[in-house]
Amino acid sequence: MKRLARLRQExxxxxxxxxxxxxxxxxxxxxxxxxxxxxxxxxxxxxxSATIIAAIGMTMVIATRGIDxxxxxxxxxSVAIAVTLAALGSGSSLTLEASxxxxxTALVLxxxxxxxxxxxxxxxxxxxxIVTLGTLALYRGIGLHVTDAAxxxxxxxxxxxxxxxxxxxxxxxxxxxxxxxxxxxxxxHTVFGRRLLALGGSPRSAVESGLKRARILAAxxxxxxxxxxxxxxxxxxxxxxxxxxxGFNFEFTVITAVVLGGTSLFGGRASIVGSVIGAxxxxxxxxxxxxxxxxxxxxxxxxxxxxxxxxxxxxxxxxKATDQLSADLS
Amino acid sequence: xxxxVKAVLMSSLALAASQALAQEGAGKTIGVSFDHTSPxxxxxxxxxxxxxxxxxxxxxxxxxNKDAQxxxxxxxxxxxxxxxxxxxxxxxxEAAVGLAQSAIASGIPFISMDQAPSDMxxxxxxxxxxxxADGKAAGEYFGKVSEGKPFKLLEIQGGLFNDNGLRRSxxxxxxxxxxxxVTIVAQVPTEWSPEKALTGTENAxxxxxxxxGIYTPWNDALQGVFSALKQRGLLVPKGDPKHIVQVSIDGTxxxxxxxxxxxLDLDIATPITxxxxxxxxxxxxxxxxxxxxxxxxxxxxxxxGQDDTQLMVEKVWGxx
Numbered sequence: 001m002k003r004l005a006r007l008r009q010e011x012x013x014x015x016x017x018x019x020x021x022x023x024x025x026x027x028x029x030x031x032x033x034x035x036x037x038x039x040x041x042x043x044x045x046x047x048x049s050a051t052i053i054a055a056i057g058m059t060m061v062i063a064t065r066g067i068d069x070x071x072x073x074x075x076x077x078s079v080a081i082a083v084t085l086a087a088l089g090s091g092s093s094l095t096l097e098a099s100x101x102x103x104x105t106a107l108v109l110x111x112x113x114x115x116x117x118x119x120x121x122x123x124x125x126x127x128x129x130i131v132t133l134g135t136l137a138l139y140r141g142i143g144l145h146v147t148d149a150a151x152x153x154x155x156x157x158x159x160x161x162x163x164x165x166x167x168x169x170x171x172x173x174x175x176x177x178x179x180x181x182x183x184x185x186x187x188x189h190t191v192f193g194r195r196l197l198a199l200g201g202s203p204r205s206a207v208e209s210g211l212k213r214a215r216i217l218a219a220x221x222x223x224x225x226x227x228x229x230x231x232x233x234x235x236x237x238x239x240x241x242x243x244x245x246x247g248f249n250f251e252f253t254v255i256t257a258v259v260l261g262g263t264s265l266f267g268g269r270a271s272i273v274g275s276v277i278g279a280x281x282x283x284x285x286x287x288x289x290x291x292x293x294x295x296x297x298x299x300x301x302x303x304x305x306x307x308x309x310x311x312x313x314x315x316x317x318x319x320k321a322t323d324q325l326s327a328d329l330s
Numbered sequence: 331x332x333x334x335v336k337a338v339l340m341s342s343l344a345l346a347a348s349q350a351l352a353q354e355g356a357g358k359t360i361g362v363s364f365d366h367t368s369p370x371x372x373x374x375x376x377x378x379x380x381x382x383x384x385x386x387x388x389x390x391x392x393x394x395n396k397d398a399q400x401x402x403x404x405x406x407x408x409x410x411x412x413x414x415x416x417x418x419x420x421x422x423x424e425a426a427v428g429l430a431q432s433a434i435a436s437g438i439p440f441i442s443m444d445q446a447p448s449d450m451x452x453x454x455x456x457x458x459x460x461x462x463a464d465g466k467a468a469g470e471y472f473g474k475v476s477e478g479k480p481f482k483l484l485e486i487q488g489g490l491f492n493d494n495g496l497r498r499s500x501x502x503x504x505x506x507x508x509x510x511x512v513t514i515v516a517q518v519p520t521e522w523s524p525e526k527a528l529t530g531t532e533n534a535x536x537x538x539x540x541x542x543g544i545y546t547p548w549n550d551a552l553q554g555v556f557s558a559l560k561q562r563g564l565l566v567p568k569g570d571p572k573h574i575v576q577v578s579i580d581g582t583x584x585x586x587x588x589x590x591x592x593x594l595d596l597d598i599a600t601p602i603t604x605x606x607x608x609x610x611x612x613x614x615x616x617x618x619x620x621x622x623x624x625x626x627x628x629x630x631x632x633x634x635g636q637d638d639t640q641l642m643v644e645k646v647w648g649x650x
Contacts, residue, residue: 034537043536047529094583149367151550151584163561235525241553244368245523248396283529290533296487296499296519 013262014274016313020306021281028288035291042169048283049172050231050238054254055261055275056183057227060220062258063187065200065267066121066128068224072250073139074113075232078225080143080242082106082233083154096242098158103233110229113139114222121221122214128221136251144244151243154236162237172234176276179227184272196220200267257282260310281306355387355614358415361408362389365421365445366396368550370580370600373647374444377606378417385614387414398422405429415439415454415613420447423492427452439616443609446493450626455612459600460628461497465547467633468498468577469505471596472512472543475575481512483543484534486527486551487519495522498547498579515541520551528554535562541574549580549597549648552588567592568636579631586649589636598631599646605629 029036054071061068079102086102113135120131164171187193199206199216207213231250236242259265260281261274285306289299360382364371375391382389390413394401398421408416409432416433418440420426426447430440439454446458472483485502488495499517506512515538518530527546535541535558546555559565559574566572569592578585581599588594608629612622634641634649642649 032537037536040536043532047532094587144367149369149372151369151553151582153553153584238557239524239528239554240557241524241550243524243550244366245525245550248523286526286529287533287536290516290518290530291537293516293537296490296517299519 014271014277016316017260017262017274017277017281017310020310020313021277021284024281024284024288024306028284028292032288032291035288040287040291042173044280044283044287045173045176046170046238047287048280049170049176050234051250051253051257051279051282052176052276053172053179053234054227054231054250055257055279056179056272057224058254058258059183059261059263059270059272059275060187060196061128061224062255062263062265063196063200063267063270064217064220065203066217066220067132067255067265068117068221068228069129069132069251070113070117070135070139071224071228071231071254072247073136073143074110074225074228075235075247075250077139077143077146078106078109078113078229079232079236079246080146081109082229083152083158083236083242084146086158087154087156095153095155097156098154100157100160102158103161106229106233107226110226111222113229114225115218117225118218118221122217140247143246147242149244151241153241155240158233159237159240162234172238175230175234179230180272180276187270187272192216192219197268197270200264200270202268253282254279256307260307281310354618355382355385355414355610358385358387358614358617359390359411359413360387360610360613361405361411361413361416362391363401363405363408363416363418364391364393365401365419367393369582370549370602371419373582374419374602374606377602377647378443378610380603381606381610385610387610387614394421396421398425401425402429405433409433409436409438413438414617415441417441417443417609417613419444421445421492423448430454439613441609441613441616443605444494446626454616455609455622455624456626457605457608457612458626458628459494459605460630461494462501462504463628463630464579464598465498465501466505467598467631468545468547468579468596469502469509469512471577471633472545472575473506473509475595476509476512476542478511481509481542482515482538482540483512483545484531484538484541485514485517486530486544486546486555487517488522488547488551490519490521495547502545502547512543522548522550524551524554526554527551528558531555531558532561535559535564543575543577546576546578549578549582549585552576552578552585552594556588556593565593568595581632581634581646581648583648586642586646589634589642592636596633596635597646598633599648600631601629601645602647 034040082102082105083096083098085105086098087096117135121128161171195211195216257278258275260278261271263270392404401421427449430452433440442453442456444458446456450456487499516534520526546552556565564572576594577596579598585597589597632645
């Protein structure tokens, strides 16, 4: 019966989010005939890809009742170092020509940065919010130091991942779909996924029932940073520049996408599909506002209203599901 | 031409002032507070350090990293350390008023640089670029190249919470009132993020494939704009029929290269050396209780295009 209620609750959350997406799409398509075109939908998917990738990792972390504020700085630091190393001896003072070696280097760095986050959280038992707030500054500082806070144009093989296309859709879209599928499968169909949710749902019970808290947390933070590094590669590849704003405030966009998607900040409840829809919704809002030539001061208002609507609908739907559960049990 | 002559005159005046200033600052420490780190700010920091060194003073530097609260703490520390004067690039133009009042109440002159506070009366002296003049110069350029024909313009916007971002935008609009054939089809707020400039350009090209011009009010966003144009095969130099007219502001090395390559039609370089010299000059004089001739000064940027080879080498900091 509880399982049924949980299913009802999850469905209610996703349905409420989908309702918001449909409303937004209807509103923008009424105002711009370009919004609901095939090209523009591909465009929105491409623009959402980096946020989707990072949101998958963040969903894993939030499912454990944690948070990773350093994800934008991981994107900055890992990619800045990887591109610099992969470009040694090539390019000019204004441009770095980086080889494909930037990819594995960024991934290894992402893994190491995530492992460091996990190490401090587990060994020193410091709250993830405090640890990742610290590493947010630390990793960003290292990234700025490596690049001397310069704006460096990037060229070479490192751009291939972000600029290639398959069947009309950019590589980042396929990559985001693949990572989302892997994340969904892990969370829904593996023992690790169930343990992750169990740890977030009730850390004490999970530990008492023999779950290895340290291993699960370490895996979650490493996955999050890996996703951050991949998102960084996508962003740099698309923009073609490493500068001080790379990954700046990215954590807020990613966390917003995850929370919009119905993952509970209190752990134990997570939805990869919801996070993907949340990320697409955020990109669709910006895209739609651009297309209709909206007043620049209205952007934050619309984002805020959509966020509030989604959260209110979610809260309402969840309450209905809980009421239904009480009725079923009585 | 008038603007170039003005800029040259301004530089000569600043040079004369800085020579007279040499060693007047001996024994003084000047607190310098920056709002954030960027290539542009790094060049400005080097110019301020050079000017302070020339004056014989020492520097106490702090970077607020886009945090108004942190900047307030850093300036409070400078005041308690007893610096002779503070030169600040405020992150928050409202908060800058309180910071200036607090420094001046402690007998320490407060010079704002590059970013004007919301109340100019609150500071001892303000020296900055002229974002309005730069925005107008950009608007006039678009007006001229449009030659009276219908011209769709995309306006990328910087931060809408500071003076440079706001006035580079509003004064572009003012200048374009004289050219009704030029229509701003989209204004994209970016909070100074090149990634948002990229997505904004992608979206604008979806809605308006016949876009004729793009205004990018700071150079670091150009790479994002270029990337979006390249995807659609529109990143072509001047002279190509598919070329989209582009104007930007700052004068960074990347922009200088883009002007030389013909991708950027006009860049408006900020005269950072002159700005730094005048800020330090005011700081030293005010700390000696010498009355300042004026309360504020706004230096217009130096517009340069592909053909201004000599001007680039001599006056544009990113081309040197």
